[in-house]
Amino acid sequence: MSAPHGKAASPFKQPKAVWAVAFACVISFMGIGLVDPILPALAESLHASPSQVSLLFSSYLIVTAVAMLIVGWFSSRFGAKRTLVVGLSVIVVFAALAGCSGSINGIVGFRAGWGLGNALFIATSLAVIVASASGGFGGAIILYETALGLGIAVGPLLGGELGAISWRGPFFGVAGLMAIALVATLAFVPELPKPARRTSPVAPLKALRHRGLLTMGIMALLYNWGFFTMLGYAPYPMKLSAHQLGLVFTGWGLLVAAFSVFFAPRLQARFGTAPVLYANLLGLGVVMAVIAAGVATPTVVIVAVIVSGAFIGINNTLTTQAVMLVSPVERPVASSAYGFLRFIGGGLAPYVAGKLADATDLSVPFYVGAATFVLAIPVLASGHRLLRQAETRTGEGEPVEPxxxxxxxxxxxxxxxxxxxxxxxxxxxxxxxxxxxxxxxxxxxxxxxxxxxxxxxxxxxxxxxxxxxxxxxxxxxxxxxxxxxxxxxxxxxxxxxxxxxxxxxxxxxxxxxxxxxxxxxxxxxxxxxxxxxxxxxxxxxxxxxxxxxxxxxxxxxxxxxxxxxxxxxxxxx
Missing domain, CATH: 3.40.50.620 (HUPs)
Structure with missing residues (x-):
């Protein structure tokens, strides 16, 4: 957080190292939204069912989840720059291979490799920007949040434009842009000092023995189950072209970015973390149920998906905030443990949703997603006392804030x-x-x-x-x-x-x-x-x-x- 300062340098007057990593952040945050507009085109071009195409999300997210357990160890052993370079290199290679693939199974496999690279990158990018920034700590955070918002909002738009040319376009687009970011990182990012103490590869799993962190992680797993069910299956009932899907998910991404950065903290300050999350999860459940009930009406699905961006933006910000409030372990370890459970939920959801859709009809996965959003409320409530103690500084033996x-x-x-x-x-x-x-x-x-x-x-x-x-x-x-x-x-x-x-x-x-x-x-x-x-x-x-x-x-x-x-x-x- 930023403290009161004197007159500060502009957050956008930064060295080349910061701009190199910020550019890579934009492309990384584009990753999921970039693929969404081409899901129906992939299914048609490769003669695959929606459940097969949904494995693009499952392979990517499950590998990301498992990799989150080791990225802290890898970064502390090899240093932040090498971790960034390896992550970017892996993304470039596997994104290009996905674009070259001629089968859905090949793309699913290459997306798994892409997930490994993304985990290595996202675990170190913020720390590298902060360490390299000359515009002050607050300026570095502003720049990172700008990259995040830009990536989330522009990803679907670029995916839709490239996907209108060919379903291969988004994959080659990511590979090309990340290659530029890789060259810039090699050229401009200096070697950064390694941590004084190496992180154990089992530290994130051990951290889950803490009740507060485990509770928040399970809540995030349920939330991401519903979230990625929507991302993986909402494009099909919309019955839109890749370009039109790109516009829909750009509207969704704009709301995600705006409510994550601008509105979530103010709601938190006004009502508290837990009450806002309760209401937000209930709102997501209602929106998902509307999609399920209106799955045969494209307009209903389109409007509900765009509106969900506001709830998702709030949840993304406040869930991580709550994890850091209740966790007694080092923040990188808490991030890895939370990320593991969070991405596991996101990875399993599209696979299960596909099986349900094949066995029943397309509305059932959305009803299940709505149920997971609502089920996350009592899970969060089971840790309400720990979270409230953290916010009000009444905990005993806990690292409460402030x-x-x-x-x-x-x-x-x-x-x-x-x-x-x-x-x-x-x-x-x-x-x-x-x-x-x-x-x-x-x-x-x-x-x-x-x-x-x-x-x-x-x-x-x-x-x-x-x-x-x-x-x-x-x-x-x-x-x-x-x-x-x-x-x-x-x-x-x-x-x-x-x-x-x-x-x-x-x-x-x-x-x-x-x-x-x-x-x-x-x-x-x-x-x-x-x-x-x-x-x-x-x-x-x-x-x-x-x-x-x-x-x-x-x-x-x-x-x-x-x-x-x-x-x-x-x-x-």
């Missing part, structure tokens, strides 16, 4: 302090020093709260820094302030994904301290990103019981007038 970790000595005395919140960036020291001047002018001690940044995007979570680095940063601030004769203490505020939640956590902390005022710098994320996941500063201001001051280090320091000093001195009573 959390505060003290650095150095506890404050002494009874004078209300000034609290300053900063992130890990090059202007943090200037903001802290400006806040220190405010503290001196009001006769207050200073507390430095360092916001440790974490982002959750799709099934991936990444930290901008580890706890040791955050401690060292706070210690450096305290040492500098001590040399200036400023009495100061330190805290680390850690939160997963939700900027507004971190702002409210800081407001609670300031109230507990009886703080005189809270000082923050300007956010680097811009109004669009702040609308998407909530503004740290806005949430802090609304929740704070004391004065909140916006520090602008670019402006020349000006003496505080007597009225302002009196107001600040009296703010804490």
């Amino acid at each position: 959390t505060l970790t003290r650095v150095g000595d506890a404050p002494s005395g009874t004078t209300p302090p000034v609290v300053v919140a900063v992130g890990d960036h090059d202007r943090a020291a200037v903001i802290v020093d400006t806040a220190a001047r405010l503290a001196r002018d009001t006769g207050s001690p200073l507390e430095v709260v360092h916001v440790q940044q974490t982002a959750v995007v799709e099934e991936q979570a990444v930290d901008a820094e580890d706890l040791a680095h955050a401690r060292a940063t706070v210690t450096a601030h305290l040492d500098r302030l001590a040399a200036q004769g400023v009495a100061a203490t330190g805290q680390i505020l850690t939160s997963v994904g939700d900027h507004a939640a971190a702002g409210r956590a800081l407001a609670r902390h300031a109230a507990e301290l009886g703080a005189r005022t809270v000082a923050v710098g300007r956010s680097p994320r811009g109004p669009l990103a702040q609308f998407a996941d909530g503004s740290f500063t806005t949430a802090l201001t609304h929740a704070a019981t004391c004065t909140v001051v916006l520090v602008d280090p670019d402006s020349d320091p000006r003496p505080l007038d007597a009225a302002t000093l009196t107001a600040l001195r009296g703010a804490a009573g």
Whole structure:
């Protein structure tokens, strides 16, 4: 997550390494939607049944699921760049082979290899972008989310255009575009340091012994069962050309991207993670039942599929967020364990749906998909207490969020302090020093709260820094302030994904301290990103019981007038 910063570089002013990986991310996120518009054409051209064609999803997703168990071990052993290069190379080769294949069984097999490459790529792409970015951590996340949204929205459109020429077009298109990304990655992405500790290949399976993570994983399995039943079979009753199917799924993809990035975090902040997921899963169940009941009416299916994009976007974001909230293991391990169960559900669903459709009629797989969405609600409810504890910081022995970790000595005395919140960036020291001047002018001690940044995007979570680095940063601030004769203490505020939640956590902390005022710098994320996941500063201001001051280090320091000093001195009573 992004902390309050000073004036930041544009997220789109990045080195070539970041653009190379971001381009590959767009193509990777196109992967599933790219194939959807050509499913009926594949069935017709290769004389295959819908159940045979659906195995394109099953082979791809089951191999991706199994590969998720080892990608952490592979990346920690061989490094992030090599993992990216291997993943991209595998995608290029198997996508091209799928385009050259003359049988449905051949394509299904080559899609399995494609799934292996995709697992290697998606497990490391976000971490590489963050490590290589010069536009700040927040800028890197904005760029990654942009790539995600663009890939989801454009994939079906490109698939429809290429599929209108030939069903082979989307496969060759992916191979060609990924080859460009592979060359750019080799040329521009530097070697990145390997983790200090290697990840065990069995760590994700061991992590599933934790009840909260297992509960969320089973819920995701059921959700993905319904989701991939829809993707695998909805194109057939629509009775549209590849080009028209591309337009339908582009509309669907636009809603997925918009509700995932912009609306899910705001609904979460307003109602909480679990209530939103309950309502969302019920909504998906209703939409899927509408598809089943109206399977003989193409217009009903088209509208319902497009509308489902809104629910799917919300679910994709909040499910991963919930996994990271309740999981007691390292985030890459939690991501791998969750991804394993999630993709297993997606892989099994098209196969079972095909068998059901062959034995009965096309409406039955959709009714089963609706049932899995609804069944996911009681599964999630069985872990409601763990998730609620994580959100409200009442858990015992769990890594709840947001959390505060003290650095150095506890404050002494009874004078209300000034609290300053900063992130890990090059202007943090200037903001802290400006806040220190405010503290001196009001006769207050200073507390430095360092916001440790974490982002959750799709099934991936990444930290901008580890706890040791955050401690060292706070210690450096305290040492500098001590040399200036400023009495100061330190805290680390850690939160997963939700900027507004971190702002409210800081407001609670300031109230507990009886703080005189809270000082923050300007956010680097811009109004669009702040609308998407909530503004740290806005949430802090609304929740704070004391004065909140916006520090602008670019402006020349000006003496505080007597009225302002009196107001600040009296703010804490």
